[in-house]
Amino acid sequence: MTQTSPAFRLENFAAGYDGRAVVEIDFLDIPKGGRIALLGANGAGKTTLLRALNGFVKPIRGRVFFDGSPMDSVSAVNAARKRMTYISQTPFLFNCSARANVAYGLRARGVPAREAFERADALLERAGLSKLARRNARSLSGGEAQLTALVRALIINPEAILLDEPTGNVDAANTETIEALILDSSDARGAAVVFSTHNVEQARRLAASAIYIEHGSASIRPL
Amino acid sequence: MGYMGASLSEAVNLIASADPEVMSAVWTSLYTSFAATALAAVVGIPAGLAVASYRFPGRGATITILNTLMAMPTVVIGLLGYAMLTRNGPLGVYELLYTPAAMIIGQFVLVLPLTVTLSMSAARSMGRRAAETALTLGATRARAAATVVLEGRFAFMTAVAAAFGRAVGEVGVAMMLGGNIRGATRTMTTAIALETSKGEFAVALALGVVLMTLALAVNIAIRALQARAGEAAR
Numbered sequence: 001m002t003q004t005s006p007a008f009r010l011e012n013f014a015a016g017y018d019g020r021a022v023v024e025i026d027f028l029d030i031p032k033g034g035r036i037a038l039l040g041a042n043g044a045g046k047t048t049l050l051r052a053l054n055g056f057v058k059p060i061r062g063r064v065f066f067d068g069s070p071m072d073s074v075s076a077v078n079a080a081r082k083r084m085t086y087i088s089q090t091p092f093l094f095n096c097s098a099r100a101n102v103a104y105g106l107r108a109r110g111v112p113a114r115e116a117f118e119r120a121d122a123l124l125e126r127a128g129l130s131k132l133a134r135r136n137a138r139s140l141s142g143g144e145a146q147l148t149a150l151v152r153a154l155i156i157n158p159e160a161i162l163l164d165e166p167t168g169n170v171d172a173a174n175t176e177t178i179e180a181l182i183l184d185s186s187d188a189r190g191a192a193v194v195f196s197t198h199n200v201e202q203a204r205r206l207a208a209s210a211i212y213i214e215h216g217s218a219s220i221r222p223l
Numbered sequence: 224m225g226y227m228g229a230s231l232s233e234a235v236n237l238i239a240s241a242d243p244e245v246m247s248a249v250w251t252s253l254y255t256s257f258a259a260t261a262l263a264a265v266v267g268i269p270a271g272l273a274v275a276s277y278r279f280p281g282r283g284a285t286i287t288i289l290n291t292l293m294a295m296p297t298v299v300i301g302l303l304g305y306a307m308l309t310r311n312g313p314l315g316v317y318e319l320l321y322t323p324a325a326m327i328i329g330q331f332v333l334v335l336p337l338t339v340t341l342s343m344s345a346a347r348s349m350g351r352r353a354a355e356t357a358l359t360l361g362a363t364r365a366r367a368a369a370t371v372v373l374e375g376r377f378a379f380m381t382a383v384a385a386a387f388g389r390a391v392g393e394v395g396v397a398m399m400l401g402g403n404i405r406g407a408t409r410t411m412t413t414a415i416a417l418e419t420s421k422g423e424f425a426v427a428l429a430l431g432v433v434l435m436t437l438a439l440a441v442n443i444a445i446r447a448l449q450a451r452a453g454e455a456a457r
Binding site: 081094095156 | 358361364
């Protein structure tokens with residue numbers, strides 16, 4: 001990552017579906033290593049914004065930059081995606097063991113199977129999921145699945161982490177572990193974190209500022 | 224009723240004694256249908272994935288054509304195949320008419336739209352989420368596509384099983400492109416038609432029993448695969 005450019009920059013940005021803008025942002029910088037909460041009512045456009053940052057939603061107008069480079073072509077989006085990660089509200093776990101799920105991103109980067117699985121086991125242990133490592137990921141509870149998806153995303157050491165309600169259906173214990181992992185990724189490894197939540201207390205615990213999306217327009221304010 | 228009973232009893236004997244005529248028709252049906260289905264899977268599954276995943280001009284028309292082709296009578300496909308493969312046809316030089324290869328080509332054309340359409344549905348049901356997840360983890364598009372196939376394996380296998388069921392049970396293509404030649408291109412369905420017209424109900428019934436058993440096995444396999452696919456899509 002270059003030192004000068006922010007993790008994300010949005011310029012004259014609007015995104016939505018079928019040509020109709022759901023969320024509009026004139027200008028926004030998300031700094032490297034920064035943690036920003038996304039707040040807004042259901043349907044306000046939080047998921048649309050997160051998916052636009054990841055390249056799954058193409059802006060209706062304007063541009064999204066990742067580390068100074070515009071994400072305006074398939075190759076640019078693919079290159080940016082290799083350096084960031086996105087976890088949806090209901091993460092999709094592959095129909096295999098939890099450790100194979102966690103190792104997936106490493107295998108996709110050409111890490112040999114043995115090393116990928118060793119690193120997956122180590123990270124699962126850190127997240128308190130050792131006992132579940134060899135279980136089929138589809139048999140995990142909602143909280144365990146969310147945590148496994150986060151571990152799977154973090155193993156690739158992403159430079160940016162996009163999380164759509166990361167603790168939406170998670171119990172208190174798993175919420176604590178997920179929040180600790182998010183803070184560690186940002187503080188120790190310098191990842192930018194953008195997460196949507198309905199929980200203002202959680203937003204305050206994890207971030208110093210928030211993007212409020214109201215009536216389709218977004219503004220950034222301190223928490 | 225007595226006549227039916229006697230024919231059925233003789234049919235069972237023919238199956239139990241592995242009658243060469245019956246076995247030859249069973250074997251021809253199985254290997255031509257397997258070959259056609261395998262080819263359709265190789266072409267149809269990637270095509271189904273592509274149609275489900277990409278927006279391209281004419282996509283709607285492609286889906287409409289595929290749906291229309293699924294309902295195409297087998298005898299019409301046989302007729303078109305005949306026109307292509309007959310000595311004066313564009314592919315007549317290859318002398319494929321009345322050979323197992325012609326039957327495989329015809330059955331391939333018959334089951335391809337079904338394979339593409341069912342693969343498309345399978346890819347739509349869970350493929351997008353699997354593909355997006357793979358991409359967010361840094362997979363290339365090719366690896367993401369392989370992941371979708373692996374994740375949807377039971378649904379894709381259902382498509383293949385359904386295609387095999389259609390291929391093995393059809394008569395129009397086998398009759399018109401195979402010619403119902405004894406020991407070479409005579410399948411279970413063409414043999415049933417012939418033996419019935421000759422009044423040889425025992426042989427026809429024996430083959431009918433084998434065909435029904437096969438249809439039952441394919442349907443049991445499809446139901447089991449669909450149950451696994453439903454689990455996998457959760």
